[in-house]
Amino acid sequence: MKNxxxxxxxxxxxxxxxxxxxxxxxxxxxxxxxxxxxxxLCDVKTALSEAVTNSIVHGYKDQSGKIKLICRIYNDKELYISVTDFGRGIEDISKAREPMFTTDRESERSGMGFTIMETFMDELKVTSRVGKWTRIVMRKKIA
Known part of the structure; x- marks a missing residue:
């Protein structure tokens, strides 16, 4: 079967x-x-940077862990990126996606990560299971 x-x-x-x-x-x-x-290229790098940083800072919060990155190209022009952590999960994804919302008030986090990802990518999907994992999927058509 062909991929x-x-x-x-x-x-x-x-x-x-x-x-x-x-x-x-x-x-x-x-x-x-x-x-x-x-x-x-700058848009994709920035969005990926935000996704990975969110996983490190919020997913694991000073604990060790792994991040899984999957990148695919579809139809010669569509980029797919999946960033998964196996950390704390997100209790309220809708709230977490609000601009300026952060769970890390002690540090200098702006709460703009998801907003930045949405701005630079064509599609953003966030799924999570509290205490298990969070997956960020982004897509972008490359002209």
Whole structure:
């Protein structure tokens, strides 16, 4: 059976802040086959950075853990990104997606992560199971 996607990568890495930069490098290399504009590349890197940072900061909150990154290309032009952590989960996804909402009031978090992801990507879907996992799925058509 033929895969419905043209290309795919799967990688799992430790939920540490240094690996946010790794995720950005990975997506840049993966995206090159679509010949993105500089603007498209920056949009995707920024959205992915926010997703990975959310997983590290909110999913694990000073605990160790893993993040699973899946990237796919569909129809020669559509980028799919899935970022999954296996941490605390999100109790109220609708509330978490509100601009300026944050569960980390002690640090300098702005509560704009999901808003930034929505702004730079064509589609954003967040699913979660409290105490188990959170998955952020983003899609973007590359011109």
């Amino acid at each position: 419905p996607y043209k290309n795919q990568i799967k990688i799992e890495f430790d939920a540490v802040s240094q690996n946010e930069a790794l995720a950005r490098v990975i997506i840049c290399g993966f995206l090159m086959e679509l010949h993105p504009t500089v603007e498209e």
